[in-house]
Amino acid sequence: MDVDIGNALASAASPGVPRSYLDRLDARVADAHERIERGMADGEFGYAALNLPERVDTGAIRDAVAPLDGAEAVLTVGIGGSALGAATLTDALDTEGEAYYLDNVDPAQVSDLLDDLDLESTAVNVVSRSGTTAETLANFLVVRDAYEARDVDWTERTLVTTGESGNLRDLADEHDLPVLPVPEGVPGRFSALSTVGLAPAAILGVDVETVVEGARRERESLAGSLYETPAYAYGAIAYALDARGANANVAMPYHESLETYAEWYAQLHAESLGKDGLGQTPVRALGATDQHSQLQLYRAGPNDKLVTFVRARDGPDVPIPEADLDGLDYLADSTLGGLRDAEFEATEASLADVGLPNVRVTIDRVDAASVGGLLYGMEAAVVLAGELYDVETFTQPAVEWGKEVARDLLRGADALDEKETLRVTRE
Template identity: 65%
Template sequence: MNVDIGNALASVASPGVSRESLERLDEQVAAAHERIERGMANEEHGYEALNLPERTDPDEIRAAVEPVADADALLTVGIGGSSLGAATITNALEGVEPRSTESRTQSDGTETVFLDNIDPEWVSSRLEGLPLENTAINVVSRSGTTAETLANFLVVREALESAGVDWTERTIVTTGESGPLRNLADRHDLPSLNVPDGVPGRFSALSAVGMVAAAVCGHDLKALLAGAAAERETLTGSLFDCPAYAYGATTYALDGRGAGVNAIMPYAESLETSAEWFAQLWAESLGKDDLGQTPVRALGVTDQHSQLQLYRAGPRDKLVTFVTTRESEDRPIPDTDVEELAYLGDATLGELLEAEFEATEASLAAAGRPNVRVELERVDAYELGGLLYGMEAACVLAGELYGVNTFEQPAVEWAKKATRGLLGGGDFEEADAVAEKTELRIER
C-alpha cells in the first residue's frame, strides 16, 4: 500500500502536524521499530502476528477445507476477530479474477454468510435462506468457549440435523490447542486448524482464522500472503521510508493535537467490510488508559451525502482516512438526451467515482481538515494482503508510541465475564454490577 500524508500537514490542516514535528517523531519511530523487531524475533505475544506471512501454510488450509470445497454456501460462525478478517477477504475478492490459478477461481459462486451476531430473528433469517444440504460450516473460536459463537454453532447444528444433514460431514473447526471446540473436533474427527499462538484475534486475518473462508471460496491464498510479505519488507526504522509507519505515526500525532476521531472511508464497495475490520483493530488495540482514536466507518461515495457535512464543517476533532485504488473495472455511462446531464455521457462510472473522491479530498483540504490517502493498485488478493498487514503494522507502531499494551483487551474480557455470570456460567463479580445500574426511566 502507498500512503500520502500531505493533507495532514500543519501547512494544510488544523489540527495538523508539521514536517519538523514528524522528523522529531521519527526518532521515536526508530526506537519503536527496534522494539517491534525484537518482539517479532522472540515470537512474543502480539508481535507474532507480524510474522504470519511466513508462518501461515496455505497448503495446510487447502487440505483442511477439501472435504467441503464443493459447497454452494459457507456459513462462518465467529465474532469479532474470528469473523471480520474472513469477511473482509471474501467480500473484497468476490468476483475478482486471481492473478494465478492456484485453485478454483474465486468467482465460483460460493455464497458466504457470517454469523457474527446473536439477534435471534437475524440468525433465523440467515439460516432459512441457505441450502443446508450443501452448506459448509466454519466455526472459529480460539478458546472454544466464546458464548456467542458456541450458541450460534449449537443453533446451526440443530438446523442441519433437522434438515437431515450430518453436520459432522460439513464442519471445519478453527480453534486453540485445547478447549471444548478442540475436544469436539477430536471426538468427531472433524477437519481442524489451529488459531496461531501469540496472535490476538483482531490480528489473525492472515492466518487460518481469516483464510479458511477464502480457501472454500477459491481465493488465492498464496497471493494474499505474498502481498503481506511484501509489506513486511517495507518495515524500516523511519516513517519516511515505510507507508505503514507513516500512517501509524501520523494518526498518533494528529490524535495528540485534537483529532481523536478517525473516519476510515474506502472508495470501493468491495472494501466496505475492511472498515469494520479496521474499526475493531484500532479501537480494541489502542483504546486504553484514556488514550486512542475513535474509529468511524464510512463509505465513498455513499457517505459524502450523509457524513461529509460533519467532517468538513463540524468540530475539528477528526481525521479522514481514504482508501482508494489506482485501477478498477469500469463501465460507461449511457448517453442521454437530457441537456443538463449530457456531460455524463462522455464519462464512465469509474471516472465519476475518481472525480467524487478527488473532490471530497480537496473539499476537506480546502476547509483545513486533515485527511490521509491510503492507496492500492487495485483490489486483488496481493494488494489486499498488503493492506491488512500494513494496517496491522501501523496499529502496532501507534501502540508503541502511545505506550499501551496493544495486544490486550481487558474491557472486553470484563463484559464476557459479566455475560457468563448472568447466564449461570460461573460466579463472576462483574455480573453483580449489572444489578447496580442507575435508572432514570421516562415511559409512556
C-alpha cells in the same frame, strides 16, 4: 500500499502536524521499530502477528478445506476477529460461492439466514480460539440443530478452527472433523492473515497464496523510519493528530467491496489502542455513499477528525450510456469509475479546503495481493501507534470484563451478587 500524508501536515490542515515535529517523531519511530523487530524475532505475544506472512501454512489450510470442496457457500460462525478478517477477504475478492457470517446473536438474523440457506451445499466454518466463546458456541449449536432438522449430515460439512483444548477441540475429536489451529501468540483481531481469516476464502477458491505474498511484500517494506515505511507513516500521523485534537479516525474506502475492511479496521484500531484514556474513535464510512451524508459534518462541523481514504489505482469499469436528459452533459463519454474518482477527488479537496486533516491510502487494485498488503500494512501501523502511545496494544481488558459479566448474567443472581460494580449499577 502507498500513503500520502500531505493533507495532514500543519501547512495544509488544522489540526495538522508540523514537518519539524515529524522529524523529531521519527527518532521515536526508529526506537519503536527496534522494539517491534525484537518482538517479532522472539515470537512475543501480539508481535508474532507480524510474522504471519512468513509462517502461515497455506498448504495446511488447503488440506483442511479439501473435504469441503464443492461447497457453494460457506457459513462462518465466529465473532470479532474470528470473523471480520475473513469477511474482509471474501467481501473484497472474487469468490466461487457466497460467504455468510454469524458474528452476532440476533435471533431474527440467525433464523432468517438458516431458513434461506441450502444447507446441503453450505460448508460451516466455526472459529473460536478458546473453544468456549459463548456467542460462537450458541450460534453453532443452533446451526447444527438446523442441519439435523433437515437430515443434513453437519459432520461432513464442518471445519473447526480452534486451540489445542476446549469444547470445540473436543467436538472435533469426537466427530473426526477437519481442524485448523489458531496461530500461537496472535490476538484475534490480528489474525486475518492466518488460518482464521484465510480458510473461508480458500474454501471459496480465493488464491490465498497471493494474499499472503502481498502481505509478505508489505512486511519487507518495514524500516526504521516513517519516511521509508508507509505503514509507519500512517501510524505515526494518526498518533500525532490525536495528540492535537483529531480524536476520531474515519476509515473511508472508495470501493464497495472494501466496506467490510472499514469494519475490520475499526475493531483493530479500537481494541488495540483504546487504553488508559487514549486512542482515536474509529468511524466507518463508504465513498461515495457517505459523502452524501457524513461529509456535511466533516466539512462544516468541528475539525476533530482524521479522514482516511482508501482507493485503488486501477480496476474494472462500466461506461455510462448516453441520455437525452437536460443537465447531464457532464456525464458524456464518462464511466462509473471516472465518476467515482471525481467524487473522491472532490471530497478530498473539500476537506482540504477547510483544513480537515485527511490521508490518502492507495493500493494497485482490489485484488488478492493488494488486499493482503493493505491488511498487513494497517496491522503494522496500529502496532507502531501502540508503541508511540505506550499502551498494551495486544490486550483487551474492557472486552474481557464485558464477557465475564455477560456469563454471570446468564448464571443468575448469585453470580451477580459477587460483582460490586454491577450490583451498584442495578440498584
